[in-house]
Amino acid sequence: MMIYFQLFLAFFIPGILGYGGGPASIPLIENEVVKRYEWMTVQEFGEVLALGNSLPGPIATKMAGYIGFEMGGVLGSFVSVFATVAPSLILIILVGGILLKYKKSPKVKRLSLFVQPVIAILLGVMAWQFFSESYAGIGIWQTAIIVILSYLLIERWKIHPALIIAGALLYGGFFL
Amino acid sequence: MKTQWNIFIAFFRVGILGFGGGPASIPLIQKEVVDNYKWMENEEFGEILAIGNTLPGPIATKLAGYIGYRVSGLIGMFNALIATVLPTILLMIILLTSLSNIREFDWVQGMTAAVVPVVGMMMAVLTWQFAKKAGIGFGWGKALIMIFIVFILLQVLHIHPGIVIVVLLILALTLPVKKKNDDIGSKEGNK
Numbered sequence: 611m612m613i614y615f616q617l618f619l620a621f622f623i624p625g626i627l628g629y630g631g632g633p634a635s636i637p638l639i640e641n642e643v644v645k646r647y648e649w650m651t652v653q654e655f656g657e658v659l660a661l662g663n664s665l666p667g668p669i670a671t672k673m674a675g676y677i678g679f680e681m682g683g684v685l686g687s688f689v690s691v692f693a694t695v696a697p698s699l700i701l702i703i704l705v706g707g708i709l710l711k712y713k714k715s716p717k718v719k720r721l722s723l724f725v726q727p728v729i730a731i732l733l734g735v736m737a738w739q740f741f742s743e744s745y746a747g748i749g750i751w752q753t754a755i756i757v758i759l760s761y762l763l764i765e766r767w768k769i770h771p772a773l774i775i776a777g778a779l780l781y782g783g784f785f786l
Numbered sequence: 787m788k789t790q791w792n793i794f795i796a797f798f799r800v801g802i803l804g805f806g807g808g809p810a811s812i813p814l815i816q817k818e819v820v821d822n823y824k825w826m827e828n829e830e831f832g833e834i835l836a837i838g839n840t841l842p843g844p845i846a847t848k849l850a851g852y853i854g855y856r857v858s859g860l861i862g863m864f865n866a867l868i869a870t871v872l873p874t875i876l877l878m879i880i881l882l883t884s885l886s887n888i889r890e891f892d893w894v895q896g897m898t899a900a901v902v903p904v905v906g907m908m909m910a911v912l913t914w915q916f917a918k919k920a921g922i923g924f925g926w927g928k929a930l931i932m933i934f935i936v937f938i939l940l941q942v943l944h945i946h947p948g949i950v951i952v953v954l955l956i957l958a959l960t961l962p963v964k965k966k967n968d969d970i971g972s973k974e975g976n977k
Contacts, residue, residue: 623948625842625843627947627948627951629842629951630919631809631844632844632845632846633809633912636912638948653902656902657882657901658882660905661878662878663905665878667846667871671847671874672871672874675875676875676882687875695867698847699848699852699867701841702837703855706834706837706852709840713833716963717959720923721955723920724954724955725951725954727932727933728936728950728954730913730916730920731936732940732947733909734909734910739906740909744899744903748900748903752900752903770805774904778903780897782896782897782898786896
């Protein structure tokens, strides 16, 4: 019973605090899942995130659905997705009309902006964790080459991320 | 019945074609809802999107749930939600459970080792995107000071990010608004 309550909390908090859509809630999910409840290591979280990024659909619910399933089966998966989706959806249905009246108010408009520095720091720390994890595992050269190559391929040459993840899996399977 | 089927197909297509997380699928939702099924005008869609952005949480499910609700009540809402999230959650679970069954093999560990730096790179790019939003919104000087203070609070003093976010939200609603912020708001609106 306890696990369902914990799953609910672990995904309710990112759902209610993640300003900037699903990607903004990734580091908040990591904070709960890896640091607070220690359900998985940084490396495991990174693997789930990698696969999540190579599949279509909203990222926050993919993470919730899978981690919930790992920890508490089908019901766990349902509880986690519910906690991710329900709070903001209920808010938009209940107070959408009121917000519409204030949507031009600069104070309401800047809500999301004020949270961006926190999200940036949390994401930056996650990036750092993955880099140092990788440095410890496969060394500086392999890490640097994979980082630079994947950056150029995805961000500069706009190759689909799913292909890059698949390519990294193949490379790792043969050479690491 | 026809409406429910249409809602399901519309959001199923969005869920299965939207690579790059929820925000990347907004144009796909717009295409289905405004152009394809004509459930609402472009202007109304823009308003819903604006409201959605002032609220926390994943944007794709907020839009799907709200539009489903507007088109045909609670059943429409659940229908749109399930169509958006279920297909990819099932894919995740199937792929990851089969991956963990073969995880003892050396080559599988090699595979995951090569993926970690890629994810790090993706997180670094996201970091830059969010830092840039802060930089453009606040001006870079102010944004860097804020980022530094937030860094101390989170990483040195280990305050839960939730507390920091709630305090910042209260500041956003209570601090007086300078004229500069209005200009930035209208600039963003033109983009």
